[in-house]
Amino acid sequence: MSAAVPAPEPPTLRIEGLKVSYGVDGAAIAAVRDVSLEVSAGECLGVVGESGSGKSQLFLAALGLLASNARIAGSVRFDGTELLGLTAAALNRIRGSKLSMVFQDPMTSLTPHVRIGVQLAEVRVHHAAATWSEAERSALDMLERVHVPDAERRMRAYPHELSGGMRQRVMIAMSLMCEPRLVIADEPTSALDVTVQAQILALLRDMRAQFGTSIVLISHDLGVVAGIAERIVVMYAGRVVESAPMRELLRAPRHPYTALLTQCAPSLHQPRRDRMPCLKGQPPNPSEPEIGCAFAPRCPRVSDRCREQRPPLARIDELCQVACHHPLP
Amino acid sequence: MSSANESLLEVRELGVEYEGRAAVDDVSFEIAPGEVLGLVGESGSGKSTLARALLCLVPVARGTVSWRGTDLLRYKGAALRRRRRDLQMVFQDPLASLDPRMSVGETLAEPLEIFEPQLTKQARAKRVAEMLERVGLSPAVAGRYPHEFSGGQCQRIGIARAMMPQPQLLVCDEPVSSLDVSIQGQIVNLLSDLQRDLKTAMLFISHNLAVVRHLSDRVMVMYGGRIVETATREELFAAPLHPYTRALLAAVPDPAAALRPPGEPRERARSAYEAEVRGGCAYRGRCELAQAVCEQAVPVLEPPAAEHAVACHRRVELVYSWRR
Numbered sequence: 001m002s003a004a005v006p007a008p009e010p011p012t013l014r015i016e017g018l019k020v021s022y023g024v025d026g027a028a029i030a031a032v033r034d035v036s037l038e039v040s041a042g043e044c045l046g047v048v049g050e051s052g053s054g055k056s057q058l059f060l061a062a063l064g065l066l067a068s069n070a071r072i073a074g075s076v077r078f079d080g081t082e083l084l085g086l087t088a089a090a091l092n093r094i095r096g097s098k099l100s101m102v103f104q105d106p107m108t109s110l111t112p113h114v115r116i117g118v119q120l121a122e123v124r125v126h127h128a129a130a131t132w133s134e135a136e137r138s139a140l141d142m143l144e145r146v147h148v149p150d151a152e153r154r155m156r157a158y159p160h161e162l163s164g165g166m167r168q169r170v171m172i173a174m175s176l177m178c179e180p181r182l183v184i185a186d187e188p189t190s191a192l193d194v195t196v197q198a199q200i201l202a203l204l205r206d207m208r209a210q211f212g213t214s215i216v217l218i219s220h221d222l223g224v225v226a227g228i229a230e231r232i233v234v235m236y237a238g239r240v241v242e243s244a245p246m247r248e249l250l251r252a253p254r255h256p257y258t259a260l261l262t263q264c265a266p267s268l269h270q271p272r273r274d275r276m277p278c279l280k281g282q283p284p285n286p287s288e289p290e291i292g293c294a295f296a297p298r299c300p301r302v303s304d305r306c307r308e309q310r311p312p313l314a315r316i317d318e319l320c321q322v323a324c325h326h327p328l329p
Numbered sequence: 330m331s332s333a334n335e336s337l338l339e340v341r342e343l344g345v346e347y348e349g350r351a352a353v354d355d356v357s358f359e360i361a362p363g364e365v366l367g368l369v370g371e372s373g374s375g376k377s378t379l380a381r382a383l384l385c386l387v388p389v390a391r392g393t394v395s396w397r398g399t400d401l402l403r404y405k406g407a408a409l410r411r412r413r414r415d416l417q418m419v420f421q422d423p424l425a426s427l428d429p430r431m432s433v434g435e436t437l438a439e440p441l442e443i444f445e446p447q448l449t450k451q452a453r454a455k456r457v458a459e460m461l462e463r464v465g466l467s468p469a470v471a472g473r474y475p476h477e478f479s480g481g482q483c484q485r486i487g488i489a490r491a492m493m494p495q496p497q498l499l500v501c502d503e504p505v506s507s508l509d510v511s512i513q514g515q516i517v518n519l520l521s522d523l524q525r526d527l528k529t530a531m532l533f534i535s536h537n538l539a540v541v542r543h544l545s546d547r548v549m550v551m552y553g554g555r556i557v558e559t560a561t562r563e564e565l566f567a568a569p570l571h572p573y574t575r576a577l578l579a580a581v582p583d584p585a586a587a588l589r590p591p592g593e594p595r596e597r598a599r600s601a602y603e604a605e606v607r608g609g610c611a612y613r614g615r616c617e618l619a620q621a622v623c624e625q626a627v628p629v630l631e632p633p634a635a636e637h638a639v640a641c642h643r644r645v646e647l648v649y650s651w652r653r
Contacts, residue, residue, distance in 0.1 A: 050509045050511050050512070051479065051480060051509055052479075163372070163373070164372060193371035193372055193536045193580075194371075194536055194537050194538075194577065194580040194581055194582070195371055195536075195576060195577060195580045196371070197580065197582065198579075198580040198582070201582075220509040220510055220511065221510045221582060222510070222584050223510070223581075223582030223583050223584045223586075224582045226582075226583075226584040226586075226587035227582060227586065227587050246587065247587075247588060250584050250585075250587060250588055251588060260511070261510075261511060262584055264510055264511045264513075264514060265510055265582070265583065265584050266510070266513065266514075266537065266539030266540050266542075266543075266581070267539060267581070267583045267584075267585060268538065268539050268542070268566070268578060268581050268583065269583055269585050269586070270585075272542055272543065272566075273543075274521070274543075275514070275518050275521075275543075276513070276514035276517040276518055276521075276540075276543040277514055278511060278512055278513065278514025278515045278517075278518065279511040279512060279514075279515075280515070282479055282481070282482070283479075
């Protein structure tokens with residue numbers, strides 16, 4: 001877009017001006033309001049926001065996975081191909097092979113009555129035209145690469161026979177079956193215990209190093225994203241409010257919302273306070289019209305201007321963008 | 330009726346079995362009136378089963394649970410239901426634990442209809458309005474239905490429902506783990522206010538030690554159905570002993586950790602999925618300190634009845650190697 005940042009190669013994913021809304025009882029509910037972002041080759045982008053911030057809707061829309069009543073506008077280019085408006089058949093050739101997704105709940109995203117090995121092999125049979133015996137060999141190999149112990153026996157298991165952490169490993173193995181360019185992981189560890197969560201995040205880091213895959217990691221927990229992402233995008237009420245390299249964002253958050261999020265992550269490295277830090281209030285109702293800054297009612301730095309005029313996402317230096325009338329220094 | 334230092338709940342050598350396997354094994358602890366006891370462990374550790382056993386929601390295979398000196402497990406039918414007035418529960422999934430067809434006001438009034446049938450309709454409505462305000466909601470929401478609320482608001486309603494019969498013990502089973510990190514503190518602080526104002530004792534269950542730390546006076550760590558470490562809050566966080574407790578502490582995600590220079594060794598559980606071990610210490614398959622002795626006998630909490638006790642064969646070495 002601007003000539004200031006020379007990109008060595010075109011971004012793997014470029015989302016421009018994406019809008020998602022739903023028509024309910026004649027009223028429009030805006031889930032995503034004009035979001036643009038890029039993911040470069042091999043990069044891990046963290047997308048952070050609360051429930052209802054539009055972070056999942058954004059990527060579900062990009063992959064053509066939203067319900068048919070969703071209205072989508074904008075552009076999503078993956079490896080140079082425009083995804084919005086593609087036919088289901090054309091999308092299916094890309095999804096699951098070059099572009100895959102890992103969801104929060106590994107139980108509901110696996111088919112309950114099909115053995116793990118078959119579900120994994122199927123991906124290669126469909127997308128890489130492999131024979132079943134070849135595909136089963138790669139499935140076994142992939143299970144070993146994601147550190148599933150006793151992989152040969154697990155190939156014959158049904159999803160319900162595995163623990164939550166193990167099912168998520170299987171999901172990650174499945175997402176990698178065709179060596180995709182980009183994996184979108186939507187809250188992949190939110191349903192898991194902290195110990196298992198730490199292992200799944202280590203696995204994602206490891207997979208990136210092994211396969212050079214770009215990763216989009218979506219989470220409500222800045223602590224989860226910080227351990228793996230190079231760049232973080234913070235979303236609020238359907239918009240990007242801050243975008244910065246991970247270290248800059250954590251060290252010196254510019255948006256008051258980001259600053260509050262960094263304080264909310266329950267940490268053992270800070271002295272215990274009697275009150276657990278948290279954000280007060282609720283995110284805005286998406287069916288209400290947007291007037292001024294959506295974060296104004298919860299913001300400690302709010303002024304009259306914020307209530308009247310929405311701050312645009314503005315570049316404050318080469319790497320950081322923030323949408324705030326009164327950014328932190 | 331009871332002296333000041335008598336315990337509210339006393340659990341002795343409790344065992345619960347599922348299909349012949351011990352889900353809870355030889356668990357003993359007490360909760361004093363007004364005390365908050367944290368219970369930490371991961372899925373499958375038996376912490377939710379333990380909670381359910383206390384409320385007589387699952388059959389108990391062994392041991393005793395006494396409530397102010399009387400045997401809770403002997404209650405049946407109507408007597409048990411009356412007894413439950415004193416022990417209420419807050420569940421993990423706030424939306425699923427509310428009846429979608431009942432308005433918030435009806436949900437909150439129901440416990441009063443059961444436990445205080447003498448109240449007039451007006452008196453009930455007044456109590457409902459007071460409780461809604463206490464949990465940070467407007468009394469005007471009484472006419473609305475669960476699906477109209479966010480996860481955090483539903484959990485406030487779930488807590489209000491549990492508090493309606495004025496229980497003496499509130500069992501909270503992962504009350505914040507399905508909520509956004511940014512609002513988990515709202516619920517933890519609400520529980521903390523209720524404890525302070527109403528002196529309700531709590532058993533607070535979570536897999537996240539960072540959350541437990543804010544609320545608990547004492548903490549128990551559970552693994553493989555057994556208590557592996559118990560200590561006061563200060564002691565547990567200042568000087569954790571059991572290798573599993575240390576793995577849990579190391580696993581808490583922390584943005585600050587991402588800013589520290591890499592290379593700093595961080596302790597990590599080897600894996601959460603080693604094949605289940607039979608006999609000996611249940612944690613030995615994941616423990617980096619496991620030795621031959623750990624296969625031979627199940628470690629018990631030592632020193633017995635101490636404020637800080639740990640169930641680990643290598644306890645003595647741990648005290649010296651890890652304590653600074």
